[in-house]
Amino acid sequence: MAETAARRALADEGNTSWNVGAETELADLAPESVMVFDLAGNIRYWNPASERLYGWPAIGSVGRSITEISSNAELYVRQWHKLLREGTWAGLVERCTSLGGKVTAAVRQTVRCDAEGRPRDIVEYGREADQEFDQTAVPDTGLPRLAAASWELDTSRIRPLLEAVRDLVSRDLVADLAQQPDWTDELLKGTRIVNVNERAAQLVGAHAGRAGMIGKSVGAFWPRVGRGVLAELIAIVATDRSVTSMRKVAPDGVLRDAAVTAWRSEALERRDTVFVAVNGATDDDRSFSYLRASEERYRKLIHHLPTALLQVDARRMEPVFAELKAGGVSDLNVYLDDHPELIAMAKDVIRVTDANQKAVALFNGTVPADLVRPASFLFAASPETARRVLVARFEGKRSYSEVMKVRTFDGQTLDVRLSVTYPASPERLDVTLISLEDITERLRTERRLRQLETEFTHAARISILGELVTSIAHEVNQPLSAIVTNGExxxxxxxxxxxxxVKVGELTTRVVSSARRASDIVKRIRGMAAKQEPERLPLDLNTVVDEALLFVRHDIEARSIYLSARLAADLPMVLGDRIQLQQVIVNLLVNSIQAIEQRNGSLRRIDLSTSSEDGNTVIFSIHDNGCGIVDGDLDRIFDCFFTTKDDGVGIGLAVCQSIVMAHGGSIRVSNHPGGGAQFQFSLPKQSAPIF
Incomplete structure (x- = not known):
């Protein structure tokens, strides 16, 4: 009753004209408690230092009467009257903290007047009475007070539920009910977040941030530990407007020694609003100074890592993503086709906030501050990468990686592997890590290696053609002889x-046909001999086999070798380079021909076949009835420069293996149970159509 009378006495002073003004921006930075009241004693401004001193967050303090936290409301009213009469007052006040204790503060209060000299508002400066030096420290601990994680909640949706538990509150039985998960979950699910401060968003806001939390259920963000306590406090203060209640909660992995305080404003228009403040230290048994030192060591470690690292703040995109998802956007790629401006906006609002020494060196900067800027410079040389990074974040992936190009500050273009690690609760949501690995030299070396492999493969083809010179000469001589005969x-x-x-016409037609055949042979030989980059196209392996047989047909016939070719019908297409695959088949055929020549006996035979395995793999197999391969040589047969021939170079089978592997396949060799060697290679079928 005394407190209510005190409020009425303050209200009787009556002046509702009040405006804090822009000066509060400076007061936010002050180490001293700064508060502004209207003439009725209602709090209109409450700076962060006031939060630290009294424990009440600004969210739930603005709009309250100062008598609500005064330990002696009647005494405070007398002081207030004196202040309004004299214009200033200084002295000690005792106020209740959010944790249930009391703090004595030394305050100075001043009445401010408008341009016409009428009282406008009261400004109060204060500090803890026994603090003479460090005004931010908690006595006897040396630890800084952190602002409470504060919440403004709307309970209007659960009014029927709260009315149902009113009787339990009056009989102090709500604690028993709060242990029932169904009741707790229903209450927290129906309680909506009206506002939260940055500390609450940082502790439990996940990727949503403040904007993403507002309007959502408090149950979606409150840690599992302490849910019953929160439900109990909401039920108590929501059904008894005069109550401020506080409970301790167990460590939740975020805070330790946490205390939850809940209260309500007496304003009738806010009857469904509950304020909650959570005070507690970081859940770590080590001292604050140790934590600071540990963080500094971690920072130094990051700055001297051999990998370029950038720290990026992408929080400003979270509300955008949340709005898109709420609007029904599920495929950001499709959305960006129609709204490319979102990519440009993202590159400007996402900022690099820190960079290590390796990153500075990568971009040819001088200090990390050179890279602290909007992230658009990262994607100047690879604009499409920004799109893919955004899409990965929108889809909720924890990481994303690709090879891209970056442009350094002095105009160089580098190839790098970009790796992005996105944060997830309870990690710091303002820290997205980007690593950049300079692979320029590696890619240059790989390109050079591919060039050498191409030259090596070309040399192997020339070597094969050298071994087939007799067969090639015979192939060319046949149409040339026909041309001469028909011409004569x-x-x-x-x-x-x-x-x-009429007869001359027939003969001339034969001449033309033979000339075209000779031309086809020359083209085939030139294709095998030419040095060119591999060209991957859909191929029918049976056609490749037929073309390869044309190179060795004369040698097979001249040596009286029986050739059996069983080519499977409806073979799946493979994706490959026609000349290279011809080279593999010709090389295996030449090896079989040479192996048969060493065999004593009259029957000489080569069996080759194509087949498909489960419709996903195409297999080529060749078996000759030669002498086979010495068991000790089977593991070395594909080694470069390994040969069992006196005049051999030993590159043919090594090249065959490299070609098949480059096509995503495999090649193997074995001695056939019926005698001779058997080579078999497999290729994956073409996985997608080529347009």
Whole structure:
């Protein structure tokens, strides 16, 4: 009753005209408690130092009467009257803290007037009475007071539930009910967040941030530990407006020695609003100074890592993503096709906040501050990468990686592997880590290696053609001989008294056909001999086999070798380079021909076949009835420069293996149970159509 009378006495002073003004921006930075009241004693401004001194967060303090936290409301009213009469007052006041204790503060209060000299508001400066030097320290601990994690909650949706437990509150039985998970979950699910401060968002806001938490259920963010306590406090203060209640909660992995305080404003228009403040230290048994030193060691470690690291603050994109998802956007890629401006906006609002020494060196900067700027410079040389990084974040991935190009500050373009690690609760949501690995030299070396491999493969083809020179000469001589024969016959028909033009026409047609055949042979040989970059196209392996057989047909016939070719019908297409795959098949055929020559006996045979395994793999197999391979050589047969021939170079099978592996396949060799060697290689079928 005394407190209510004190409020009425303050209100009777009556002046509702009040405006804090822009000066509060400076007061936010003051180490001293700064408060502003209207003439009725209602709090209109409450700076962070006031939060630290009294424990009450600004969210729940603004709008309250100062008598609500005064330990002696009647005494405070007398002081207030004196202040309004004299314009200033200084002295000691005793106020209640959010944790249930009391603090004595030395305050100075001043009445401010408007331009016409009428009282406008009261400004109070204060500090803890026994603090003479460090005004931010908690006595006897040396630890800084942290602002409470504060919440403003709306309980209007659970009013029927709260009315149902009113009787339990009056009989002090709500604690028993709070142990029932169903009741607790229903209450917390229906209680909506109206506002939270930055500390609450940092502790439990996940990726949502403050903007993403407002309007959501408090149960979606409150840690599992302490949910019953919160439900109990909401039920108590929501059904008894005069009550401020506090409970201790067990460590939750975020805070230790945490205390939850809940209260309500007496304003009738805010009857469904509950304020909650959570005070506690970081859940770590080590001292604050130790933690600071540990953090500094961690920072130094990061700054001297051999990998370029950037720390990025991407929080400003979270409300954008939340709004898009709320609007039904599920595929950001499709959305960005119609709204490319979002990418440009993201590159400007996402900022690099720190960089280590390796990152500074990568971009040819001088100090980390050179890189502390909007992240757009990262994607100047690879603008599409920014899109893919955004999409990965929108889809909730924890990490993303790709090879991209970056442009250094002095204009160089580097190849780097970008790796992004996105934060997840309870990690700091303002820290997205980007690592950049300079792979410029590695890619240059790989390109050079591929060039050498191409040259090596070309040399192997030339070597094979050298071994097939007799067969090639025979292939070319056949159409040339036909051309000569048909040409000479045509001349004889033309030299007659009555030339047979019909016959000459037939012979001329044969000449043209033979010339085209000779041209095809030359083209085939030139294709095998040419030095060119591999070209991957959809291929029918049976067609490749037929073309390869044309190179060795004469040698097979000249040596009286029986060739059996069983080519499977409806073979799946493979993706490959036609010339390279021909090279593999020709090389295996030449090896079989040479192996058969060493065999004594009349029957000489080569069996080759194509087949498909489960429709996903295409297999080529070749088996000759030669002498086979010495068991000790089977493991070395594909080694470069390994050969069992006196005049061999030993690069053919090594090149075959490299070609097959480059096509995503495998090659193997074994001695056939029926005698001779068997080579088999497999290739994956073409996985997608090529347009």
């Amino acid at each position: 016959t045509s001349l004889r028909w033309l030299s007659r008294d009555n030339p047979n033009l």
